[in-house]
Amino acid sequence: MTLLPPARLYIDGELRDAQGGKTFEVINPWTGEVAGEAADATSQDVDAAIAAARRAFDETDWGDPGNRASRVALLTKLRALFEANKDRLAALARFEAGAALGAVGMAHVDTANQGWDDYLAVFDQVTWEEDLGNRDFRGFPSHRKVVYEPVGVVAAITPWNVPHYVNVGKVVAALLAGCTVVLKPAPDTPGMGAIWGELAAEAGFPAGVLNVVFGKDPAAAGEQLVQDPRVDLVSFTGSTGVGKRIMEAGAATLKRVFLELGGKSAKIVLDDAPDFARECAQSMLVFHAGQGCAVQSRLLVPRSRYEEAKAGLAMAYQGFGDNWGGMDEPTHIMGPVVSARQMERVLGYIDLGQQEGATLLAGGKARPDKGGGYFIEPTCFVDVDNSMRIAQEEIFGPVLVVIPYEDDEDAIRIANESQYGLSGGVVSADQLRAERVARRIRTGSISVNGGMCIAGDLPFGGFKGSGMGREWGLAGIEEFLDSKVIATRLAG
Numbered sequence: 507m508t509l510l511p512p513a514r515l516y517i518d519g520e521l522r523d524a525q526g527g528k529t530f531e532v533i534n535p536w537t538g539e540v541a542g543e544a545a546d547a548t549s550q551d552v553d554a555a556i557a558a559a560r561r562a563f564d565e566t567d568w569g570d571p572g573n574r575a576s577r578v579a580l581l582t583k584l585r586a587l588f589e590a591n592k593d594r595l596a597a598l599a600r601f602e603a604g605a606a607l608g609a610v611g612m613a614h615v616d617t618a619n620q621g622w623d624d625y626l627a628v629f630d631q632v633t634w635e636e637d638l639g640n641r642d643f644r645g646f647p648s649h650r651k652v653v654y655e656p657v658g659v660v661a662a663i664t665p666w667n668v669p670h671y672v673n674v675g676k677v678v679a680a681l682l683a684g685c686t687v688v689l690k691p692a693p694d695t696p697g698m699g700a701i702w703g704e705l706a707a708e709a710g711f712p713a714g715v716l717n718v719v720f721g722k723d724p725a726a727a728g729e730q731l732v733q734d735p736r737v738d739l740v741s742f743t744g745s746t747g748v749g750k751r752i753m754e755a756g757a758a759t760l761k762r763v764f765l766e767l768g769g770k771s772a773k774i775v776l777d778d779a780p781d782f783a784r785e786c787a788q789s790m791l792v793f794h795a796g797q798g799c800a801v802q803s804r805l806l807v808p809r810s811r812y813e814e815a816k817a818g819l820a821m822a823y824q825g826f827g828d829n830w831g832g833m834d835e836p837t838h839i840m841g842p843v844v845s846a847r848q849m850e851r852v853l854g855y856i857d858l859g860q861q862e863g864a865t866l867l868a869g870g871k872a873r874p875d876k877g878g879g880y881f882i883e884p885t886c887f888v889d890v891d892n893s894m895r896i897a898q899e900e901i902f903g904p905v906l907v908v909i910p911y912e913d914d915e916d917a918i919r920i921a922n923e924s925q926y927g928l929s930g931g932v933v934s935a936d937q938l939r940a941e942r943v944a945r946r947i948r949t950g951s952i953s954v955n956g957g958m959c960i961a962g963d964l965p966f967g968g969f970k971g972s973g974m975g976r977e978w979g980l981a982g983i984e985e986f987l988d989s990k991v992i993a994t995r996l997a998g
Contacts, residue, residue: 509534509601510542513696513720515551516703518558519713525550530722532696535604535842536833536879544696547721552730555717559659559686560736562714569656569684571634577682578629580709585622587705594701595670600833602695603666604879606841607834609794618671621962621978625678628963628980640996647996654987656684657762658738661731663690665744666844667797669698675977676741677702681716683986688717688737690727694844696720735759739986742766745900746925746971764975764985766799766967768900769928772921773802774943776914776934777811783818785933789906790822792830792840792884796904800929800951800960804897806917809910816867816888819908823868823886830884831876842880843903849880852903856885859896864907865889892920900926918946927969929960
C-alpha cells in the first residue's frame with residue numbers, strides 16, 4: 507500500500523520530476539513493502555541544482571547584509587509551515603525512517619522544530635562586523651575591521667536516521683548565514699527532503715536559494731556535489747568512512763567541509779553511582795533501535811560491581827520484553843532498523859561479537875514475527891574487551907556492549923581508547939568527581955549525571971574520527987561564514 511505522496515525534486519524554484527521521468531521505490535521499514543516513490547535524479551538534475559544555487563548566490567541579494575531581516579522573515583514563515591505539517595512529518599518519520607510512535611516527537615519532529623526556534627533566537631548574536639580601530643603598522647596608518655560573510659554555495663548531505671533533525675541543523679543555519687543550499691537527503695528518506703522544496707515554494711523562497719535533489723544511488727549525487735568547483739562548502743552527516751572520502755574528493759577544489767561522523771560513545775557508571783542497578787538498566791540501547799551517532803553504546807561499569815550490573819541489565823531486558831515494534835503503539839520507542847541492508851549489517855556484528863568471545867546477555871536475533879520489516883531484538887553483550895570490534899566499531903543498531911574497568915583512571919583510558927569522540931556520559935554521587943572524569947574524555951559533548959548535552963542552542967560535533975566543525979546554536983550559523991579584513995589607509 508502506498509503510504510506517502512511522490513517525492514519530487516526542487517530545483518531553481520520549481521518542483522519537478524527527474525529528467526527522463528526516472529523514479530525509485532521507497533521502502534517501509536515496518537513491512538518491507540513499498541511506501542511510495544521518489545524522483546531518481548540524474549547528473550543533469552544535480553548540475554541544474556548546483557547552477558541554480560550558484561546563480562542565486564552570485565547574482566541576487568540573498569546573502570547581502572541588507573537582506574538579513576528578509577532571510578529571518580522567510581525562515582520564520584517556513585518554520586510555521588513545517589509546524590502546520592507536523593502530521594506529515596510524523597508519517598515520513600514512521601514510514602521512511604522506521605520511527606516508533608513514541609520516538610517521533612523526541613527524535614524526529616518536535617526536537618528538530620525546537621532547534622529551528624533556537625537558531626532564530628540566536629541569530630541576533632551573530633557577529634557580522636568587528637571594528638579593530640586604528641593602527642600604524644610599519645608606516646601605514648590604517649583603520650581595520652573584520653567583516654563576516656556567507657561562504658557561498660553549500661551542499662548539505664544528510665542521513666536517514668533522524669533526517670528532519672539533521673536537515674534543520676544544516677539548511678536553516680546555512681540559509682540564515684546567507685548561503686544558498688543544495689540539500690541531498692539519503693535515498694531511504696527522500697520525502698523528508700522533498701517536503702523542504704514543497705514548503706519553500708509555498709513560503710515564496712527566491713528561485714535557486716534552496717534546491718533539493720535525491721536519487722536511488724546513495725553516492726552518485728553526493729560525489730557530484732563534492733567534486734563540483736561551484737560548491738564552496740560540504741556539510742555532511744554520516745559514517746566516518748564516507749566522511750574521509752568527502753575530504754579526499756573535496757581536496758581537489760579546496761572545499762571547506764563540516765563533518766559530523768560516527769560515534770562509539772561511552773557511558774561511565776562510577777562505583778558510587780546512586781541507584782547503581784537502575785542506572786545500568788537505563789542504558790539499554792532501544793530508542794529508535796539504537797540508530798543514532800551520539801548514542802552511548804559502550805557501558806563501562808566497575809569490575810567490583812560488574813555482576814550487579816549484569817543482573818540489573820538482565821532484569822531490564824527481560825522486563826522490556828516484547829514491548830517494542832508495534833507500529834501503532836504510542837508508547838513504543840523502538841521499531842525496526844531502516845533497511846534490509848542495515849539489518850544484515852547489525853546481525854553481522856551480533857554474529858561477530860559471539861565469535862570474538864563476548865557473552866550474549868539478551869537478544870541477538872531477527873524477529874520476523876514482528877512483521878515483514880527489519881526487526882532486531884534489543885541486544886546486549888557482556889564480558890566485552892574494549893579491543894573487540896563490537897567495542898570499537900559503530901554498529902548503528904540496538905546493540906549495547908558492557909565493559910568492566912578497575913578504577914577511574916582505567917575507565918578514562920577505556921573511554922578514550924577509541925577512534926571516535928562524539929558524546930558520552932558519567933554518573934556519580936560526587937558531582938566534582940564526575941566532572942573531573944568528564945573533562946578528561948576526548949569527546950565533543952558529555953553528560954554528567956544525566957544532564958542534557960545535546961540541544962538546539964548548544965554546539966554539537968566531534969573529536970577525532972567523529973568529525974570536525976560544530977552544528978546547532980550560534981556556532982552552527984558561524985560555520986557557514988567567512989571572515990574578510992578591510993583596512994583603510996588613514997590620511998597623514
